[in-house]
Amino acid sequence: MSDIVDEELIEIFLEEATDYLELWESACLDLIKTEDKTYLDNLFRVAHNLKGSSRTLGMTSFGDLVHKIEDLITDAKDDVVELDSNVAEFFLFCNHVLNDWMNKIKSDPSYSGDITEVESRIKELSSKKPNEKKVEDKKEEIVEESIIEEEKVEENNPIKEEDKVEEVVKVAVPQPQEKKTEAVNEQKKNRTSSASVRVPSERLDKLIQLIGELSISQSMANESCQRRIFDENFFKNLRFAWKVSKEIQETALSLRMNSLKSLFQRLERTAYEISRLQDKDITIEVEGSECELDKQAIEAITDPLIHIIRNAVDHGIENRKERELSGKKEKSKVIISAISSADGVAIFVKDNGKGLSIDKIRQKAIEKGIIDTNTKISDLELQQLIFNPGFSTAEKVTDISGRGVGLDVVRQKINEVGGEINIKSIFGQGTTFNIFVPLNINILDGIIVRVGREKFIVSLSEIHEIVSISENEVDKTENGNVFCRRGITLPIFELKDILNITTDEATTSAIVIKSGSQFIAFSINAVIGQHSIMVRPIMGKEKYSSFISGSTVLGDGRPGLILSVKKMARTILQRLK
Amino acid sequence: MNTQFGETKYLIYRIGNDHFGTPLDQITEVIEPNNFSCLPDATRICLGIMNLRGEVISVYDLRMAFGKKVEDDIDNFLILINDYDNKFSFYVDQMIEVRGISDKHIEKDVKLDLKVPRDCLQGITKKDKRIIYLLDLIKYTNYI
Numbered sequence: 001m002s003d004i005v006d007e008e009l010i011e012i013f014l015e016e017a018t019d020y021l022e023l024w025e026s027a028c029l030d031l032i033k034t035e036d037k038t039y040l041d042n043l044f045r046v047a048h049n050l051k052g053s054s055r056t057l058g059m060t061s062f063g064d065l066v067h068k069i070e071d072l073i074t075d076a077k078d079d080v081v082e083l084d085s086n087v088a089e090f091f092l093f094c095n096h097v098l099n100d101w102m103n104k105i106k107s108d109p110s111y112s113g114d115i116t117e118v119e120s121r122i123k124e125l126s127s128k129k130p131n132e133k134k135v136e137d138k139k140e141e142i143v144e145e146s147i148i149e150e151e152k153v154e155e156n157n158p159i160k161e162e163d164k165v166e167e168v169v170k171v172a173v174p175q176p177q178e179k180k181t182e183a184v185n186e187q188k189k190n191r192t193s194s195a196s197v198r199v200p201s202e203r204l205d206k207l208i209q210l211i212g213e214l215s216i217s218q219s220m221a222n223e224s225c226q227r228r229i230f231d232e233n234f235f236k237n238l239r240f241a242w243k244v245s246k247e248i249q250e251t252a253l254s255l256r257m258n259s260l261k262s263l264f265q266r267l268e269r270t271a272y273e274i275s276r277l278q279d280k281d282i283t284i285e286v287e288g289s290e291c292e293l294d295k296q297a298i299e300a301i302t303d304p305l306i307h308i309i310r311n312a313v314d315h316g317i318e319n320r321k322e323r324e325l326s327g328k329k330e331k332s333k334v335i336i337s338a339i340s341s342a343d344g345v346a347i348f349v350k351d352n353g354k355g356l357s358i359d360k361i362r363q364k365a366i367e368k369g370i371i372d373t374n375t376k377i378s379d380l381e382l383q384q385l386i387f388n389p390g391f392s393t394a395e396k397v398t399d400i401s402g403r404g405v406g407l408d409v410v411r412q413k414i415n416e417v418g419g420e421i422n423i424k425s426i427f428g429q430g431t432t433f434n435i436f437v438p439l440n441i442n443i444l445d446g447i448i449v450r451v452g453r454e455k456f457i458v459s460l461s462e463i464h465e466i467v468s469i470s471e472n473e474v475d476k477t478e479n480g481n482v483f484c485r486r487g488i489t490l491p492i493f494e495l496k497d498i499l500n501i502t503t504d505e506a507t508t509s510a511i512v513i514k515s516g517s518q519f520i521a522f523s524i525n526a527v528i529g530q531h532s533i534m535v536r537p538i539m540g541k542e543k544y545s546s547f548i549s550g551s552t553v554l555g556d557g558r559p560g561l562i563l564s565v566k567k568m569a570r571t572i573l574q575r576l577k
Numbered sequence: 578m579n580t581q582f583g584e585t586k587y588l589i590y591r592i593g594n595d596h597f598g599t600p601l602d603q604i605t606e607v608i609e610p611n612n613f614s615c616l617p618d619a620t621r622i623c624l625g626i627m628n629l630r631g632e633v634i635s636v637y638d639l640r641m642a643f644g645k646k647v648e649d650d651i652d653n654f655l656i657l658i659n660d661y662d663n664k665f666s667f668y669v670d671q672m673i674e675v676r677g678i679s680d681k682h683i684e685k686d687v688k689l690d691l692k693v694p695r696d697c698l699q700g701i702t703k704k705d706k707r708i709i710y711l712l713d714l715i716k717y718t719n720y721i
Contacts, residue, residue: 496616500618540665541721544618545616546618
């Protein structure tokens with residue numbers, strides 16, 4: 001780097017470059033999958049842009065590196081260098097190097113990386129000679145192509161290219177794999193969440209338009225106020241203003257929404273890299289990456305999802321030999337998909353590997369004391385136990401997974417954004433992870449309930465149903481209280497006991513929660529109503545009941561606590577066992 | 578500016594029979610207590626949570642924390658402090674005044690029989706034969 005450049009410009013460049021590198025990555029992945037030359041054009045465009053903007057900022061060495069890669073892309077495009085998986089992988093490797101470089105620039109704008117390794121690899125690759133026969137074929141092709149190109153009046157010089165083909169002599173040396181994983185790890189460490197958000201301009205336009213509408217309807221209402229005429233018109237304006245402000249709220253929240261595209265791309269790359277490392281021939285399919293989620297939620301689920309992908313490729317998919325032995329004909333596959341619904345996004349990670357062994361889980365669960373030898377538990381419920389802390393059925397710990405964060409951390413992280421995770425596996429046929437992330441983690445539809453003098457909010461999505469109940473319907477047994485709902489007996493607990501609230505008021509209703517396949521009810525004093533509420537954190541020290549997931553300010557100006565009844569149900573049911 | 582002419586401004590308040598002072602620049606506002614809601618399973622000194630213009634803030638009772646008798650006085654106040662992104666509010670008995678205290682009037686090496694963690698206490702000063710304990714509330718938040 002030669003000059004000291006404006007910090008702001010560097011920031012803009014870094015943001016741009018992050019986007020470019022993402023495009024680069026996706027082009028590489030497509031290239032590896034299909035070896036289709038059209039993706040080289042994409043790659044070339046990206047490299048060209050990167051080179052241009054970095055040189056404008058005086059990052060000459062960065063620009064030079066990209067320039068050299070660009071040369072190789074051109075060679076591959078023009079068939080001077082044979083486009084095989086080695087070359088495609090090298091481009092992916094360059095992506096790591098550039099990403100790394102950029103992360104270093106973030107903290108130190110004058111950073112200048114070492115480009116000798118990339119340079120030497122470019123030399124190796126561009127000196128690689130395609131097979132003799134191929135060369136001849138290629139030569140013809142090149143001549144043909146160059147004729148066409150000449151007609152198009154392109155810059156390329158056909159004579160020069162032919163010279164190059166004749167120059168090609170040496171043989172390529174296999175890639176050092178370790179170096180690559182190092183780069184991956186390094187990159188993971190440096191990846192930080194950026195403070196800025198990219199917003200499609202039409203959303204901003206809509207927001208501005210809505211704010212205009214709001215101010216019009218407000219000034220109309222204001223005029224009525226000044227003239228003290230509260231007629232039908234005034235109330236109409238007020239209602240309109242309310243409607244517009246609701247719409248503004250929705251649009252404002254959508255500003256934080258991002259598509260899952262870059263997350264899925266990252267997952268795809270992770271899966272690909274591990275499959276290369278372990279020499280597993282896996283097709284990776286991605287569907288539904290256009291689904292949108294809150295940026296915060298995406299950031300929160302990124303690490304858990306990477307962990308799940310690693311698990312799927314490392315433990316889920318058998319290696320070639322095992323697969324042959326088990327007589328599976330179909331190709332190994334990992335499918336990452338997302339489906340959007342009204343209240344959230346469901347993400348599936350599906351593999352057609354060996355699946356979970358129910359017997360092994362049962363044995364392990366008994367070993368850990370989670371269940372008894374004679375506990376009646378369905379296979380599906382048994383499978384969910386792998387989310388318990390310290391539960392790993394993998395026999396050996398590999399580099400890829402099996403240590404570090406476990407699935408319990410995965411579940412915890414997903415629960416933190418209000419999401420849920422479960423697993424469904426068929427032994428010998430594969431495993432599916434199902435992750436549900438609610439669309440909006442800041443606003444939730446809740447039922448306000450009253451316990452004694454205190455009001456609590458329960459998320460509508462966590463409630464199975466609300467039943468009215470009187471105290472004489474509750475039967476007291478030696479194992480606790482139960483009541484009968486449409487012929488099914490379920491345990492009932494008083495919310496006031498769980499939350500340590502003293503009140504003599506009679507129970508009028510109960511909320512029924514479904515946890516797994518079990519039901520549990522919590523009795524309350526009254527149901528106040530349904531509201532859409534804004535979730536706020538509780539300021540101060542985090543020392544209070546773990547069943548409280550947040551707070552809000554209610555219509556009467558008093559704070560209300562949000563209860564995580566699902567967690568409450570899970571904890572109590574576990575205690576009952 | 579909190580420091581002027583070599584003096585630092587302190588908010589002086591009463592908890593039980595003792596007077597305390599906290600540097601004014603730690604305090605964001607002083608308000609009258611409004612309705613609290615309960616916070617299940619919170620620490621003993623947490624009175625609950627309150628609504629401050631749409632934000633939900635935990636309220637801690639300094640009288641209970643310092644082992645003073647809790648009596649329902651009408652002059653009660655809440656002191657709000659800001660520790661980066663976090664907010665705390667403390668329940669005290671009475672506001673006294675804001676006064677500048679010069680550094681040379683603060684005794685730092687004192688041994689006290691007080692239920693206050695030692696490193697939260699900046700020192701003591703005297704006014705009209707009354708002792709004022711100078712309390713660092715931001716440091717105190719570590720002990721909640």
